Amino acid sequence: MKRVYPRAHEALLAVSRHDFVAGSDLVSSITGHSIPRQETVSHILDLLPEIEPDQVVMHVGGGSGYLAAVLSELAHRVIYVDKNPAVAEAARKRFFYLGMHNVDVLAVAVEDGFELDQPCDTILCTTFLGERNVVAPHLREGGHLVCLEGKAGPVPSLAMFVKHGSKLERVRTLGWVDFNRNSEQILIDLGIVDEKVLADAKAEAAGKNCPVLEVLRHNLNLEEIGLYRSLAQQRGMGFTDAETLLPELHTKLFRRFSRTFLDLSRVIPVAEDDSKIIVVTDDPDARTDQLERLSPNHTIECRLVTPTDFRRLWSALDLTVKGSRFVADHSGGAEEKPLINGQNSELLGSEPGHKHVSPYLVSVYEAILLDAVSEKASDIHIEQYGDRVRIRLRVDGDLHDLPQYQLSPREIKGVINVIKLRAELNIAEHRLPQGGRSRLQLGDTAYDLRIQTQPSLHGEHAVIRLLPQTGRAMTISELGMSGLIGARYQRLLDNPAGLVLVVGPTGSGKSTTLYAGLQTLADDGRRKVITVEDPIEFSIDNVQQTRVRSDIGFGFAYAMRAFVREDPDVILVGEIRDQETALEAIRASQTGHVVLSTLHCNDAVDSLQRLYDLGIHPNSIAGELLAVIAQRLAKRICEHCRKPAKPDRVTLAELFPDGPPANFRSFEGEGCDKCNGRGTRGRVAIVEYMEVDSDIRNVISSQPPIGELRWRALDAGLVTMRDSALDHVIEGVIPLSELPRILPRERMAPEVRGGRRSHS
Numbered sequence: 001m002k003r004v005y006p007r008a009h010e011a012l013l014a015v016s017r018h019d020f021v022a023g024s025d026l027v028s029s030i031t032g033h034s035i036p037r038q039e040t041v042s043h044i045l046d047l048l049p050e051i052e053p054d055q056v057v058m059h060v061g062g063g064s065g066y067l068a069a070v071l072s073e074l075a076h077r078v079i080y081v082d083k084n085p086a087v088a089e090a091a092r093k094r095f096f097y098l099g100m101h102n103v104d105v106l107a108v109a110v111e112d113g114f115e116l117d118q119p120c121d122t123i124l125c126t127t128f129l130g131e132r133n134v135v136a137p138h139l140r141e142g143g144h145l146v147c148l149e150g151k152a153g154p155v156p157s158l159a160m161f162v163k164h165g166s167k168l169e170r171v172r173t174l175g176w177v178d179f180n181r182n183s184e185q186i187l188i189d190l191g192i193v194d195e196k197v198l199a200d201a202k203a204e205a206a207g208k209n210c211p212v213l214e215v216l217r218h219n220l221n222l223e224e225i226g227l228y229r230s231l232a233q234q235r236g237m238g239f240t241d242a243e244t245l246l247p248e249l250h251t252k253l254f255r256r257f258s259r260t261f262l263d264l265s266r267v268i269p270v271a272e273d274d275s276k277i278i279v280v281t282d283d284p285d286a287r288t289d290q291l292e293r294l295s296p297n298h299t300i301e302c303r304l305v306t307p308t309d310f311r312r313l314w315s316a317l318d319l320t321v322k323g324s325r326f327v328a329d330h331s332g333g334a335e336e337k338p339l340i341n342g343q344n345s346e347l348l349g350s351e352p353g354h355k356h357v358s359p360y361l362v363s364v365y366e367a368i369l370l371d372a373v374s375e376k377a378s379d380i381h382i383e384q385y386g387d388r389v390r391i392r393l394r395v396d397g398d399l400h401d402l403p404q405y406q407l408s409p410r411e412i413k414g415v416i417n418v419i420k421l422r423a424e425l426n427i428a429e430h431r432l433p434q435g436g437r438s439r440l441q442l443g444d445t446a447y448d449l450r451i452q453t454q455p456s457l458h459g460e461h462a463v464i465r466l467l468p469q470t471g472r473a474m475t476i477s478e479l480g481m482s483g484l485i486g487a488r489y490q491r492l493l494d495n496p497a498g499l500v501l502v503v504g505p506t507g508s509g510k511s512t513t514l515y516a517g518l519q520t521l522a523d524d525g526r527r528k529v530i531t532v533e534d535p536i537e538f539s540i541d542n543v544q545q546t547r548v549r550s551d552i553g554f555g556f557a558y559a560m561r562a563f564v565r566e567d568p569d570v571i572l573v574g575e576i577r578d579q580e581t582a583l584e585a586i587r588a589s590q591t592g593h594v595v596l597s598t599l600h601c602n603d604a605v606d607s608l609q610r611l612y613d614l615g616i617h618p619n620s621i622a623g624e625l626l627a628v629i630a631q632r633l634a635k636r637i638c639e640h641c642r643k644p645a646k647p648d649r650v651t652l653a654e655l656f657p658d659g660p661p662a663n664f665r666s667f668e669g670e671g672c673d674k675c676n677g678r679g680t681r682g683r684v685a686i687v688e689y690m691e692v693d694s695d696i697r698n699v700i701s702s703q704p705p706i707g708e709l710r711w712r713a714l715d716a717g718l719v720t721m722r723d724s725a726l727d728h729v730i731e732g733v734i735p736l737s738e739l740p741r742i743l744p745r746e747r748m749a750p751e752v753r754g755g756r757r758s759h760s
Contacts, residue, residue, distance in 0.1 A: 008045040011073035012038060020066035020094060021189050031234060032179035033126050034063020034087070035189060040179060041067055047158055047174040049122060049144050051075050058120045058138060060110055060147075061127030065091030065103075071124075072100050079120065083109035110134050119143065126179075132161065132168060139163040146174065155180070183213060183284040186234045192220070192227075211283070214307065224306045225674065231284045232304040240280065242309035242374070243676060245270050246316055246404050253277070254317040257294070267291060267302070268313050276301055282310035308374045315367035316404055319360070361414040364407065365422075368415075369440055371402055372466055373447065378507075380464040382419075384412055384456070396635050396683050397507070409459065416453065416460050423451040431455055437535065445469075450535060469539045473515035475523065480636070480684040482727055485719065488691060489629065492594075493517050493570070498626035499589045501576075503599045503607045509633045509685050510598045511537050514572060517596060518543050527569035532559035534574050548574070560584035564591055573597040582614045589624040602744075604628040604690035604718065605710045608700060622692075622700040630688040632721065632742040634734040638675035642667050647736050654748040655726070655739065667732040684733055686742055689719040714751060722747055 017038050036044070044067070051057060051074040059068045062080040068091070072078045080095075080103055082088045088107035095103045108114050111134050119140035125147035129135070132147055139145060145168055149159040155178045161168040187193045193201070193216060201219065205212040217227060225241075232239035253269045254262075262268060266286050271278040277298045279288065288300040305313065368391060372380050377393035384390070389407045392399045407415070420427045423436030433454050440447040450465040476486050492500050500517075502510045515538050521529050522542040534548035534556075548555055556573050557580040563571050564587075575598050576582045589595045601610045607628045611621050645668035652660050669679025690696070695716045699709060714720070722743055728734045739748065 005045075005050055007074060008042075008051075011070050012042055012045075014073050015066070015069045017066055019098060020064040020069065020091075021191065031063070031236065032181045033061060035066050036126070036179055037181055037185065040177060041070055043175075044124070044126075044158070044177060045070070047177070048124065048146055049160070051122060055121035056118060058123040058135075060123065060125040060129070060135065062091060062105075063087060063126075065094050067124075067126065068103055069095065069098070069100055072103050075121075076102065078103045079106065079116065080104065081106045081108060081110060083107070122146065128156075136163060136166065136168050139168075141165075148177075149173065180235065183231055183235070186231060186284075187216065190230065190234070192216075192222070211307075213284075224308060228282075228284075228304055228306045235284050235304070237284070238301070238303040240303045240305055241673065242305065242312040242316075245280070245305075245313060249313070249317055251317060257291075261290075265290065266310075268310065268317065270313065272298070275299060278303065280305045280310065280313060282307040308370075311370055312367075312374055315363065315370055319363055319367055361411065361418050364405070364411070365415050365418045368402070368405065369447075369449075369464075369466075370442070372464075373440075373442055378466060380462075380466070382412065382415065382462040382464075384409060384459040384461065386458055396678075396680060397633060413459065416462055419451060419462050419464070420453065423449070425451070425453065430460055440466075448535070448537070467537050473519040473538050473540055474512065476516045476520050479513065479516050480733070481687060482724065485629075485687055485689050485724070488627070488689065489513075489517065490520065492626055493521060495594055495626060497589050497592045497594060497624075499585060499595045499597070499624045500626050501597055501599055501607055501628045503601050503604065503610075503628060503630045504632060505600065505602070507633070508631055509683070510631065511574075513629060513631060513685060514596050514598065515540065518570075518572060521570060528567060529570045529572070530563050530566060530568040531572035532556055532563070532574060533572070556581040557584045560588055564588050564593065568593060570594045570596065575599070576614070579614045579616070582611060582616050586616060586620050586624050594626075602630070603721070604630040604688045605706065605713050606630075608709060609706050612703060618701050618703045622697040625692045625700070627689065627691045630690075630721065631685045633683040634686050634725065634728065634738040634742050635680035636682045636684045636733060637667055637735055638669040638672060638679055638681040640674040640681075641670040641672035641679065642732055643670050645735065651736055651740060651748075654745070655722075657749050664730070666729050666736040668735045668737075680735070684728065686721055686725045686728065686734075687719070688721040688724065691717070693717075711751075720747070720751065722750070 017035070020035055032040075051071065053074070053076060055075045056077045056079070057071050057075040058079040058081060059071060060081045062068045062082040064087070065080060068078050068080040080088070080091060082091065085107040088105050092105040095101075095105065106114060111130060113134070116138050120138050120143060121140060122144045123135050123139055123146070125135070125145070128148050132145065135145060141163060143163050145161040145163070146158055147161070148156045155176045157176050158174040160171045160174050162171055181189065184198055188195065188198065197216075198212075201212050201215045205215045208215070216222065217224060229239045249270055250272060253272050257269060266283040267279040267281045267288065269277055269279045275298060277291075277295055278301045279291065280303050282305055284304060286302065288302050292300050368380060368382075372393050375393050375395050377395050379394040381390075381392045381394070381399065383392070387409055389405070389409060389412045391402045391405045393402060417427050420434070422438040425434045425436045433452065436451050438449045438451065440449055446469045448467040448469055450467065452463045454461045454463070476490055479486065481489065492498075502513050504510050518529055518531070518540055521527055522540055525542065528544070530544045530546070532546045532548060536545050536547050539545065546559060548559070556575070556577065560571065560573060560581065561584060571588055571593050573581065573585055573595065576585060585595045585597055599607050599610055601607050607630070608621065612618065645666050647660070647664065647666045669675060669681075671677040671679045675681040690713055692700070693716060696713060699712045699716075704712070725734070725739050725743065729736050729739070
C-alpha cells in the first residue's frame with residue numbers, strides 16, 4: 001500500500017474536521033459516510049488515483065462536506081452532490097464561510113439526472129448507487145469512477161472503473177473502507193461532549209471499572225432511551241426495546257452459547273431463522289465477528305438496546321434457564337420434603353435450619369425489582385389466586401401485569417420468603433400482616449423498599465413500594481404547579497411562622513409536594529430544616545431527617561417537643577394523626593417556626609373539619625394556619641406524541657352545564673415508544689389552594705357548618721381543584737379524561753357560592 005502523497009497530507013492538515021460537524025438541526029443526517037473520520041479520509045485518498053491541481057472532481061454523497069473540502073485543496077474544482085437539500089444547504093454555508101469558493105453544491109439525487117458545464121476527471125461516490133452508469137455522462141473519456149461496491153455491510157469496499165466510450169469498465173477493487181465511528185467519536189460529532197469531558201469520563205470510568213457511556217450518561221444527565229437511539233442511528237444499527245422482545249425470546253438459542261462468552265461479548269441472541277441470528281447489545285461498539293465464526297451458516301444482525309433493557313433481557317433468559325432446572329430438580333418425588341419454619345426446605349436451602357434460598361428464587365425477585373425500576377414503577381404487587389400467580393406494577397397510578405413471570409404457587413411461596421428474609425421479617429408467620437424494609441442498589445441510585453405482606457385465602461401477598469434515594473427531590477419549580485400557586489407556595493416557606501398543610505388521600509403526592517418545599521429550602525441554605533417522618537421516603541442533602549421509633553416511644557409529638565429546642569426555622573411533621581401531634585404542631589408555629597405537615601382528608605375545607613374533630617380550638621387554627629394545599633395526581637400527556645383531541649361530550653356536559661366556552665380545547669397522547677404506547681408519561685399534581693387571610697380567619701373562628709365553610713372559602717378566593725385541572729387540560733398537560741377520575745361528580749360543575757353559581 002502506498003503512502004499518502006505529500007499534497008494529500010497537506011490537504012488533510014489544511015481542513016479541520018471540527019468545522020464540518022453538523023449542528024443539532026442535522027443530527028438525524030450525520031453518519032460515518034457523511035462525516036468520515038480523518039483516518040478514513042486519509043485512507044480514501046491513499047486508494048484514489050492521484051488528483052492533479054487542474055482536475056475537476058465530483059463527490060457524490062457529500063454529507064457534511066468534510067471530504068469535499070479536503071478534495072477542494074487538491075483539485076481545481078469540486079462538485080459536491082447530496083440528495084438531502086437541508087444537508088446540502090448546510091454544507092454550502094460552510095464552504096462559503098471557510099472561503100472554499102471552488103466547490104459547487106448540487107442538492108440532487110444522481111439517479112434523477114442533471115447537467116454539468118464540464119466533465120469530471122474523477123467521480124467519488126461514498127454512498128451506494130443503485131445503478132453506477134447514471135454518472136457515466138459526467139465523466140471525461142478515460143476518467144475514473146471510484147464507488148462503493150456490493151452491499152452496505154459493516155466495512156464496504158471501493159472499486160475503480162474507467163470510462164471507455166459510453167461504458168464504464170471495471171479496473172479493480174481498491175480496498176476496504178471503514179466508515180464506522182466509535183461511540184465516543186459520535187458523541188463528539190453530535191456535540192454532546194468535547195475532548196476534555198470525554199477524557200475526564202474515561203478516567204472516571206477506569207477508576208470505577210464501568211463503561212464510559214455509563215459515566216457520561218450519569219454526569220450529563222442524559223436520557224437513556226434518546227441517547228442509545230441516537231447512537232444506534234449513527235452506527236447504522238437497529239434500535240429495539242425489552243417490551244418488544246420479551247414475549248418471543250428463544251431460550252434454546254440462549255443456551256447454545258457459553259454464558260461467559262455472551263457476557264464478555266455483551267451480546268444476547270434473541271431470535272433465529274434459517275439464515276440469520278438476531279442479537280442485541282448495550283454496547284454500540286460491540287463486535288460480532290467471534291459469534292459469526294461460531295455460527296458459520298448464519299449472518300448476524302446486531303441491534304442496540306439500553307443497558308437497562310439489556311439487563312432485563314438477560315435476567316428473563318437466565319431465569320427461564322434456571323427455572324427449568326429448578327422444576328426438574330424439584331418435581332421428581334411424590335413425597336413432600338420436610339418443612340423449615342412452615343416452608344418446604346428445598347425452597348429455603350439444602351440444610352435445615354439455615355436461612356438460605358434457592359439462587360433461582362433470588363434471581364426471580366431481583367428480576368422483578370429490575371423490571372419495576374425500568375418501568376419507573378412506584379409499587380410492586382405480588383398476588384396469588386388459587387393456582388394463578390399475578391405480578392403487577394403500579395406505573396403512573398395504574399396497575400399493569402408482568403406476563404413474563406409464569407410462576408407456580410410453589411415458586412411464589414419461595415419468592416415471598418426471599419422478600420421476607422431481605423426485609424428481616426418472620427418467615428414462619430403467615431397469619432398476620434407484616435411490614436419491613438430493605439435496600440436495593442442499582443448503579444449510582446439506591447432504592448428504599450417498603451415491604452408489606454398480607455395473608456389471604458390462597459396464600460400470602462406482598463406489596464413493595466420503591467423509593468429512590470438520590471439525595472435530592474424535585475423543587476417547587478419542577479413540580480408542575482401553575483406559576484401562581486408555585487409562587488404562593490414559595491412565599492409560604494418564607495414566612496417567619498405558621499402551619500402549612502398538604503392534604504389528600506394516600507398516593508396523592510402529598511409527600512412529593514412537601515419534599516419539593518424542603519428541597520427548595522435546602523438549595524437556599526439560609527434556614528435550618530428538621531423533619532420527623534414515618535418512614536423517611538426521600539433522603540435530602542442538607543436537611544436533618546429523623547425517623548419515628550414507636551417501639552421506644554419516639555413519636556411525632558415527642559419529636560416536636562424536642563425539635564423546638566434545637567433552633568430550627570422549619571419543621572416537617574410527616575403526618576398529623578392525633579390530637580397530641582396536632583397540638584404540638586400548633587404550639588411549634590406559635591413559638592416562631594414554620595411547620596409543614598399532612599392530613600388525610602378530601603379537600604382543603606375538609607381539613608378544617610378534621611382539625612376541629614381532633615379537638616383543636618378554632619381560634620388556634622385561625623391564628624396559626626397559613627394555607628392548605630389539597631391535591632390529586634393526574635396523568636401527564638406524553639409530550640412526544642401529544643395531539644389535539646375532540647372533547648368527550650358527556651364529560652363536557654358535566655363540566656359546563658350551560659355549555660363550554662367557544663375557545664375550549666383539549667389534547668391527548670397518541671401513544672409512542674417514549675410512553676410505551678400509553679399516551680401518558682408521568683403525573684402532575686392537580687391542586688386546590690386555600691390561603692388563610694383575615695376573612696377566612698374570621699370564618700374558621702366561628703366554626704360554621706362544613707357547607708358554609710366551603711362557600712365562604714370560595715368567596716374568599718379558594719382556587720378549586722376543578723380550576724387547576726381545567727387549566728392543565730387547556731394547556732395540554734393532562735387529558736380531559738382524567739377529570740372524572742380525580743374530581744367527585746358534584747365538583748365537576750362550577751360550584752355554587754353563597755347561593756349563586758361561580759364563574760366557570
